[in-house]
Amino acid sequence: MLLQQLIQGLTIGYVYALIALGYTMVYGILQLINFAHGEIYMLGAYMTIIGFGLFTSFGLTETSIFLSLFLTLIFTILFVSAYGLTVERVAYKPLRSAPRLSPLISAIGVSIFLQNFVMLTQGATYKVFPPLFATQGFTIGDTKVTYLQVSIILLSSVIMALLHIFISRTKTGKAMRAVAQDILMASLVGIDTDRIIALTFILGSGLAAVAGFMVTLYYGLINYYIGYIAGIKAFTAAVLGGIGSIPGAMFGGILLGLVESLAAGYISPEYKDAYAFVVLIIILLIKPSGLFKKVIEEKV
């Protein structure tokens, strides 16, 4: 029972972590809560179903199911990143120097818009993804572990490791860190800050797309409103680890997944969606800087 809950929590925790990275990278650079990020993840889930349907209709799935899934993933990442970039250009870029609440309200607008755009075009009912290998797996003792769970954990770990290398080793990654530290100074030393911001949105959306892809394969059922609650949970994860901190988001996501799964298993499953809010409120009130981040005094 305990091990089963842990495996489930870990799997969903990695998904939260991938979404949380998008929140934390954008917040690190713009101090903006990208409220629409959950919707970007939802778009990823829909793109997976649309893309897979497309490749299946070409007959590719019959030839090689893995090639078909791989192409679906690429297709999803490309499209969702384009959406992320568009959201940034349309809704956030004109508001760079506006009062701080304006971008947040604009982000809520984006969120409502995307949700209902998908509802209008794709219908309000659940969308089903064919259960390809949902139940295949192995057992440890009396705990069942599916291959899908293992692949989600492995794929997420690889992506996070690549992201870490990109940010800490490459020149562009260095530029991103510089912009996060001080956007004005970064622009003065010749960094094209608009390009870095756009890149951040593309990267964050790409990660959310991967999360959407994995969740669609894992649960097989998606709806147009999955982005809202997943967005809140991922935001909680980002805050938990210290918003703006990339290792913090990874750790926070996994921790939140575990907490939620254990609380649902041992306290009460009815309040499953409330635990994230409780964790969020407690962490913001006790240690708003999160578990991983140093406190920065506000400048007058």
Added chain:
Amino acid sequence: MKNLRQYLYSLSTLPSALFSALWFGLLSLPFTGLPGALYIAGAIIVIYALFRYLPKLLLLPPIILQQFPALVLRLKPISSLKPKALGDLGFFVLLIAVILLPFFTSPYVVDIAALAGIYIILSLGLNIMVGYTGLLNLGFAGFYAIGAYSYALLNTRLGMGFWESLPLSMVLSALAGILIGIPALRLRGDYLAIVTLGFGEITRIVLNNWVTLTNGPNGITGIERPYIGSFELKGVTEYYYLVLLFVFLTALFIKKTIHSKAGRTWMAIRDDEIASTAMGINTFLYKLYAFSFGALWAGLAGQLFSAKMRFVSPESFTFFESVLIVAMVILGGQGTLLGPAIGAIILVALPELLREFQQYRMVFLGAGLIFMSIFRPQGIIGRRSTGSR
């Protein structure tokens, strides 16, 4: 804040129009299919072309031609347009129209107007937090729910009437404001917004799951209508006048408070919190005051709502409801007395007027929020610059 005219004019060159049409068409292609994507791309080109070439086609004189986008799109703040006397006259005409409304319209319109009245009270209450004190609250529906459930429970469980439970509903809601405010108000800006969102959602989830008290998702039925003496306010018209009375009382109270010391203190906190602290203001206490005072009116609106519907369920108090009230305040003009009321009327009336476009209403609401925060963050009648970076 950008100048809409310059912005759109710079966009409406042919290459950029073609590019955006292609881009947005491509983006929507997987969702809408080919016909839908072509529609979207076509619509973008048509809008751009209209914007750029329509004035030339109409052979307008060059000066108007230059100013055309401005004529179409620039909204002057209404308050600065008219002299005071005219404003007063307009107000009286409006007042008489509102009072006589049931005599020249259908019961359907009166019913919608009563609903608009409830939303006016809500948006005026939220405006105290968002507009005057600069505290964005994304969980306002939580206070609304507490007011609605207070009356529902007091009435169905304890048999209390409308008038006896009214003060209790309002006080309970204000108390919730204090209880949530004490921990939450140590945070600022968007963090505060997210925590209030959390509290709002927790309120709804608890109402949904505490079945023994609230009957869970099935809600509470059989709530009594208000009585005056032994006269039951049965019809839409009677109820409309009841709401109207409360709208005026709310506006009056809030106006008095805004022009008192507390109101000026709130605005000082909104404009610069650190400077206010330096001036010796206990900012925490005044923010708490704003929270509970705003929540008080949500309690009133909640009770009016459950007395109107005679039924409450957690479904009426979702996050979307909170966003809708925020949208009313932003649309009309935060930090003004009239603005939120105008926003509430528009957002209640518009979906009714555009019945055929019912399914598109949320898409428009989302796009409208983006549009307003970019081009007119001060709202329809608001003044420039509220809040600081």
